[in-house]
Amino acid sequence: xxxxxxxxxxxPETGKSNYVGRLWASLKAGNGTLKRAxxxxxxxxxxxxxxxxxxxxxxxRTDTNMARQDFxxxxxxxxxAIPTELIVxxxxxxxxxxxxxxxxxxxxxxxxxxxxxxxxxxxxxxxxLNVQPFNWVTSRxxxxxxxxxxxxxxxxxxxxxxxxxxxxxxxxxxxxxxGGKPRVAVVVTAWDTLNKELQAQGPSAYLREQFxxxxxMLEDVExxxxxxxxxxxxxxxxxxxQAFQKRYEGMIMAQSGSVTYELDAVVHADPxxxxxxxxxxxx
Ligand SMILES: Nc1nc2c(ncn2[C@@H]2O[C@H](COP(=O)(O)OP(=O)(O)OP(=O)(O)O)[C@@H](O)[C@H]2O)c(=O)[nH]1
Ligand SMILES: [Mg+2]
Numbered sequence: 120x121x122x123x124x125x126x127x128x129x130x131p132e133t134g135k136s137n138y139v140g141r142l143w144a145s146l147k148a149g150n151g152t153l154k155r156a157x158x159x160x161x162x163x164x165x166x167x168x169x170x171x172x173x174x175x176x177x178x179x180r181t182d183t184n185m186a187r188q189d190f191x192x193x194x195x196x197x198x199x200a201i202p203t204e205l206i207v208x209x210x211x212x213x214x215x216x217x218x219x220x221x222x223x224x225x226x227x228x229x230x231x232x233x234x235x236x237x238x239x240x241x242x243x244x245x246x247x248l249n250v251q252p253f254n255w256v257t258s259r260x261x262x263x264x265x266x267x268x269x270x271x272x273x274x275x276x277x278x279x280x281x282x283x284x285x286x287x288x289x290x291x292x293x294x295x296x297x298g299g300k301p302r303v304a305v306v307v308t309a310w311d312t313l314n315k316e317l318q319a320q321g322p323s324a325y326l327r328e329q330f331x332x333x334x335x336m337l338e339d340v341e342x343x344x345x346x347x348x349x350x351x352x353x354x355x356x357x358x359x360x361q362a363f364q365k366r367y368e369g370m371i372m373a374q375s376g377s378v379t380y381e382l383d384a385v386v387h388a389d390p391x392x393x394x395x396x397x398x399x400x401x402x
Pocket of ligand 1: 134213
């Protein structure tokens with residue numbers, strides 16, 4: 120049986136590695152839709168992320184000099200499907216940022232995308248690395264400054280990067296073995312950093328507000344199946360919210376966190392953080 124491989128796509132610090140660690144915690148606890156049938160290979164990698172989360176800290180970003188880490192775990196059958204192995208390669212987000220900047224992706228990753236069963240595309244709410252497009256109307260004062268004195272950042276706006284990454288997935292992902300369209304879950308991480316009002320509106324509304332170009336593209340795409348999720352891996356901000364840090368001391372890590380998604384235009388929240396992966400590899 121061919122393993123199911125899922126590619127994690129997203130720029131630096133978008134929450135890919137912490138999500139993989141939290142995914143393993145759920146598989147280990149057996150409390151999600153996806154169920155494991157054994158132990159992962161390369162267990163040290165995911166265990167080290169879990170260790171940080173257990174100690175009340177997010178894991179640090181992936182070292183750009185580190186080789187790619189593949190999380191591989193046998194899964195039990197879900198909904199009558201044949202048991203399989205899940206493979207999730209994790210690598211530094213610079214790979215994806217540079218793929219867009221230089222229009223070049225190493226052949227190894229082109230091959231990975233072409234043989235993958237689907238992808239998770241990450242964007243992190245309130246990330247300091249998010250770049251908003253330059254506003255020509257409200258930035259009149261900066262435009263009057265001498266060249267070089269204003270914001271002359273050459274970083275691409277995040278929504279342009281997201282559109283290019285989605286285009287890459289459109290070009291490379293193959294159809295499912297049953298002929299179905301490839302699936303991509305767009306994952307808005309750090310969902311807990313949004314206020315209650317924004318959370319209640321759901322992840323699509325958030326993308327429309329923050330990244331309208333990308334949200335527009337999501338509405339037009341026809342050749343892949345898309346689902347948008349808001350994910351909070353432990354239910355709060357371990358780095359910046361002291362009140363949450365205190366509450367977290369009394370919580371069980373593998374039962375913390377949630378996934379927000381939309382079904383028939385209604386926003387739902389579910390504690391099962393395996394949900395985006397289960398949907399991507401499902402039939
Ligand atoms: N509040 C909150 N912050 C999160 C969550 N998930 C990730 N983060 C933040 O995002 C940061 C980056 O997460 P990583 O998992 O290292 O991101 P990455 O995409 O693997 O980053 P690279 O390895 O650089 O590509 C973390 O250090 C946290 O600060 C979440 O659920 N809630
Ligand atoms: Mg990482």
